[in-house]
Amino acid sequence: MGLSRLKVGVDVPWVTSWTEEPVIGVRPCPTVNGRPALVQVSRAGFGRPQYSRNHLVRQRETVLRMLCPMCGEPTPPDDRWTQLARLTAAGLLRRTGQAAMLTREIEDRRVVLDAGSIAPLHRRCVDRSLMYCPHLQSAPDVSIMRFPERWAVLPLLIEAGPVLEAGAGISAAAGAMVMVVTFLQLVGVTDKLDRDWRFRKAKSSAHPPIG
Numbered sequence: 001m002g003l004s005r006l007k008v009g010v011d012v013p014w015v016t017s018w019t020e021e022p023v024i025g026v027r028p029c030p031t032v033n034g035r036p037a038l039v040q041v042s043r044a045g046f047g048r049p050q051y052s053r054n055h056l057v058r059q060r061e062t063v064l065r066m067l068c069p070m071c072g073e074p075t076p077p078d079d080r081w082t083q084l085a086r087l088t089a090a091g092l093l094r095r096t097g098q099a100a101m102l103t104r105e106i107e108d109r110r111v112v113l114d115a116g117s118i119a120p121l122h123r124r125c126v127d128r129s130l131m132y133c134p135h136l137q138s139a140p141d142v143s144i145m146r147f148p149e150r151w152a153v154l155p156l157l158i159e160a161g162p163v164l165e166a167g168a169g170i171s172a173a174a175g176a177m178v179m180v181v182t183f184l185q186l187v188g189v190t191d192k193l194d195r196d197w198r199f200r201k202a203k204s205s206a207h208p209p210i211g
């Protein structure tokens with residue numbers, strides 16, 4: 001299939017995966033300091049967009065470089081917004097295993113904004129996506145919030161068997177399981193504390209399926 005008439009970053013979110021971008025296995029990836037990560041061919045705009053799947057490498061770039069997942073441009077600190085993120089206490093994320101790698105400097109009662117795997121958007125891109133994205137229009141939990149000035153990035157890991165070890169440069173023993181990065185989770189750190197966090201019910205995070 002050739003180049004789509006749909007424009008990347010305009011008609012289709014920049015971070016969305018396309019059918020001509022197969023997952024090619026595990027490689028050391030610069031987006032995670034050369035750690036083994038699941039990688040995908042980069043050929044945005046070819047084939048059909050897969051709206052429910054984020055591109056693994058572009059997703060990691062959005063979180064690392066604070067790129068808007070809609071248009072792919074950097075978001076300035078005063079123009080970062082989330083739509084599906086959830087305010088919760090760090091302790092609740094830990095209790096449900098959704099932030100195992102969160103450093104202990106972020107105390108349990110600290111209120112965090114769990115953005116899942118969705119980096120903040122420009123306000124103009126929030127408004128556009130709400131207008132055009134059918135998934136968002138039907139989502140009951142859309143809530144537009146400003147993203148905090150501090151955040152933590154947590155790698156989401158899967159255990160990959162020898163089948164996935166097609167990449168060069170992975171120095172695992174033959175047949176050994178390797179912890180491999182898929183997406184990056186973004187957790188905003190607010191100035192607020194929730195002293196009653198222990199009595200609250202945990203909510204699930206916004207992680208789309210792996211591409």
Ligand SMILES: [Zn+2]
Nearest residue numbers: 068071122125
């Ligand atoms: Zn944008």
